Amino acid sequence: MPKCTINGKEVEVKAGSTIIEAMYQEKESIAHYCYHPGLSVAGVCRLCMVEIEGNPRVQIACNTVVTEGMKVNNTSAKVKDAVKWGLDFHLINHPLDCPICDQAGECGLQDQYMEFGKYDPEMAERKQKKHKVVDLGPTVVLDSERCILCSRCVRFTDEVSKTHELGLFNRGDRTEIGTVEGKQLDNKYSLNTVDICPVGALTSKDFRFRQRVWYLKDAETICPGCSTGCSTKVYFNKEGMFRVKPVYNESVNGHWMCDEGRATYKFINREHRLLKAKKGKSGQWSEVAPGAAAKELSGILKGTNADSLGLVLTAQYSVEEYEAIVSTFVNTFKSKKVFFWVNNKESFESFDGLLLRGDKNPNTKGLLKILDKYGLTATWGDLKSGIEKGELKTLVVAGPENQAVFPDLGEKITELSKVPKLIWLQAGKNEQLEALTGDVTLIPLKTYVEKDGTFVNHQGLEQKFKRVTTVVSEALTLDQAAQLMSGQEIKITTADTFIESNRRPDEVMLEHRKKNEFVFKRGTL
Amino acid sequence: MSVVQNNSEKNKWYLVGILGGMGITMRHLLKNLFNKKQMETLNYPEEKYEYSPRFKGNHVLTVKKDGALRCTACMLCATNCPAECIKITAAEHSDPRVEKYPISYEIDILRCVFCGFCEEACPVDAIRMGPEWQTPGVNGTNFIYDINKLAYRPNLKGGIQTHVDDEERHKSGI
Numbered sequence A: 001m002p003k004c005t006i007n008g009k010e011v012e013v014k015a016g017s018t019i020i021e022a023m024y025q026e027k028e029s030i031a032h033y034c035y036h037p038g039l040s041v042a043g044v045c046r047l048c049m050v051e052i053e054g055n056p057r058v059q060i061a062c063n064t065v066v067t068e069g070m071k072v073n074n075t076s077a078k079v080k081d082a083v084k085w086g087l088d089f090h091l092i093n094h095p096l097d098c099p100i101c102d103q104a105g106e107c108g109l110q111d112q113y114m115e116f117g118k119y120d121p122e123m124a125e126r127k128q129k130k131h132k133v134v135d136l137g138p139t140v141v142l143d144s145e146r147c148i149l150c151s152r153c154v155r156f157t158d159e160v161s162k163t164h165e166l167g168l169f170n171r172g173d174r175t176e177i178g179t180v181e182g183k184q185l186d187n188k189y190s191l192n193t194v195d196i197c198p199v200g201a202l203t204s205k206d207f208r209f210r211q212r213v214w215y216l217k218d219a220e221t222i223c224p225g226c227s228t229g230c231s232t233k234v235y236f237n238k239e240g241m242f243r244v245k246p247v248y249n250e251s252v253n254g255h256w257m258c259d260e261g262r263a264t265y266k267f268i269n270r271e272h273r274l275l276k277a278k279k280g281k282s283g284q285w286s287e288v289a290p291g292a293a294a295k296e297l298s299g300i301l302k303g304t305n306a307d308s309l310g311l312v313l314t315a316q317y318s319v320e321e322y323e324a325i326v327s328t329f330v331n332t333f334k335s336k337k338v339f340f341w342v343n344n345k346e347s348f349e350s351f352d353g354l355l356l357r358g359d360k361n362p363n364t365k366g367l368l369k370i371l372d373k374y375g376l377t378a379t380w381g382d383l384k385s386g387i388e389k390g391e392l393k394t395l396v397v398a399g400p401e402n403q404a405v406f407p408d409l410g411e412k413i414t415e416l417s418k419v420p421k422l423i424w425l426q427a428g429k430n431e432q433l434e435a436l437t438g439d440v441t442l443i444p445l446k447t448y449v450e451k452d453g454t455f456v457n458h459q460g461l462e463q464k465f466k467r468v469t470t471v472v473s474e475a476l477t478l479d480q481a482a483q484l485m486s487g488q489e490i491k492i493t494t495a496d497t498f499i500e501s502n503r504r505p506d507e508v509m510l511e512h513r514k515k516n517e518f519v520f521k522r523g524t525l
Numbered sequence B: 001m002s003v004v005q006n007n008s009e010k011n012k013w014y015l016v017g018i019l020g021g022m023g024i025t026m027r028h029l030l031k032n033l034f035n036k037k038q039m040e041t042l043n044y045p046e047e048k049y050e051y052s053p054r055f056k057g058n059h060v061l062t063v064k065k066d067g068a069l070r071c072t073a074c075m076l077c078a079t080n081c082p083a084e085c086i087k088i089t090a091a092e093h094s095d096p097r098v099e100k101y102p103i104s105y106e107i108d109i110l111r112c113v114f115c116g117f118c119e120e121a122c123p124v125d126a127i128r129m130g131p132e133w134q135t136p137g138v139n140g141t142n143f144i145y146d147i148n149k150l151a152y153r154p155n156l157k158g159g160i161q162t163h164v165d166d167e168e169r170h171k172s173g174i
């Protein structure tokens, strides 16, 4: 374990680590573009300059291994000067069209310029023009003029997704990023290139121009897209959710996440949500408050014979919610007919080798654990025969939150709606449900960003997540619904929509404001 | 409130003060009656005062040579606006040289404090505060000005041209 001194601090690092890793470890800030902890070292941006005692020239930190007794600093005037002129070279052909650049506000060039630059450019030459708005594939747009040729994106497709679509073409100041002849940047992880691009060269088609980043708040949560359970950050403001990005989590997803998981913000937004409980009888619908609807059901459910009462669960809810609803059924209603709705059965065990799993539920393990705990063994076959024989008369269904990953949804709705009384709890709208003509009650539920809870991922790792915000304040969580249905009184505090939970104590609140969140909490670089 | 009662002898001479004041009033009245041209007041609204062109009145969105909006929908004005009365919706333009443009640009003029910060923030001279200041309205007037009103209202005669031209900038290699 070599020891070295970094900016005057004695540090012990793992043998073979580079100076930039030691700096990361010490949380020292260092300018860099091409180095990424999840990728190989390229050493092309020449921005991570450090001064090593006894070495006449400044060196790059990302490709210099720490040796015993090394004395390193990146705060001296020499280093600052080197970074400054390095930055000037990066900006020689840069268009500086920050006003229309989606990266503005979280751009590496802007950040480093504020930290090290602040010079007047001394280039009198014309800028090299390159391609703008290049369509790289179904998800990503490239602006080659803004690219600083750090090659992170190329290394990502070579080393992580292993799809080898991107490459550097031409030479010198005409070098451009591009896709290999006849190929598109089209893989399941393509949007990671947008995250790691330190500038606005790669932008996501989904997010492009929809918001300026300084209007967005963010909060960490767990991706409900599949049973891997990547750590993510959701970005939102009072107009809704806008994007999802990965957060480093060593034991689950590393630095990355898949493109599918990035779409999990969509079903949270109000336009896709069920806002009120709906009671339907032979095609006539009336709207009621969700809490009232659940309360009303308590009488009906308690009066139902335990043998004719069933519960269908999807693996999309938190452990706490399962505990509440299953114990209500087993203890209060004395029904053991709890069925597990398995979506995409064929691909359940599949795994693409990186992150994506065929089990598109965040909490299958958690649900199985609860079913096990209560000794529930009913199968889907039992449910089918129960419906056919007419034994099952009342069915409570906790439907899918992310309807896109339930290819059998329509089929299942048809199947389950054969019971005389159907109670369907779900966050999102569904046309087929609203077209049912039987005795149906639809109760809106909250989504994963609107509640605290635990997901158990495929490894059996319990991951807790916290409430991020509230989108539909009236909607119930599954445990609230369970409590109400079992006849307990609960206090539902209808939180104001879009009030963030990570608010600063001295923060001034103005409801209509679209605050400049980025500047607000950025602090230092 | 404490009132200081000043009962000194001096106070008895108030009448002189009043007469002096009336005198000044009379002088101005007579001056205005016999020398109308130099009168300071205007017969508003028949007569209107011409402010300098630098007056910060109602906003104007400038246009490019082809008549399209200069605004790039960067939202810097909306970010800078202390009254937060600017609302912009950006969209992708079919021309890659334009790339981003506003499909809607609205200013809630009743909330605007005419500070001119939007004008200061704009990197491309797309918004200016014009010299226009009389914009009353009766009930039901729409005080949320949209692109039509801001850029193409009749008295702008087809739009005010911007100083910042992308074509020229590109040609000179900036």
Ligand code: SF4
Binding pocket: A094, A095, A096, A097, A098, A099, A101, A102, A103, A104, A105, A107, A108, A109, A110, A146, A199, A200, A201
């Ligand atoms: S990449 Fe950064 S510096 Fe370049 S135009 Fe975009 S925001 Fe501005």
Ligand code: SF4
Binding pocket: A146, A147, A148, A149, A150, A151, A152, A153, A154, A177, A193, A196, A197, A198, A199, A201, A202
């Ligand atoms: S597109 Fe972005 S990530 Fe790729 S080389 Fe250019 S700057 Fe780096």
Ligand code: SF4
Binding pocket: B077, B080, B081, B082, B083, B084, B085, B086, B107, B111, B112, B113, B114, B115, B116, B117, B118, B119
């Ligand atoms: S003048 Fe001031 S208050 Fe009015 S729109 Fe511009 S920035 Fe906002």
Ligand code: SF4
Binding pocket: A099, B070, B071, B072, B073, B074, B075, B076, B077, B078, B088, B118, B121, B122, B123, B124, B125, B126, B127
């Ligand atoms: S008016 Fe200017 S500052 Fe405002 S969005 Fe348009 S270009 Fe940006």
Ligand code: FES
Binding pocket: A031, A032, A033, A034, A035, A042, A043, A044, A045, A046, A047, A048, A060, A061, A062, A063
């Ligand atoms: S980070 Fe070291 S050279 Fe780019």
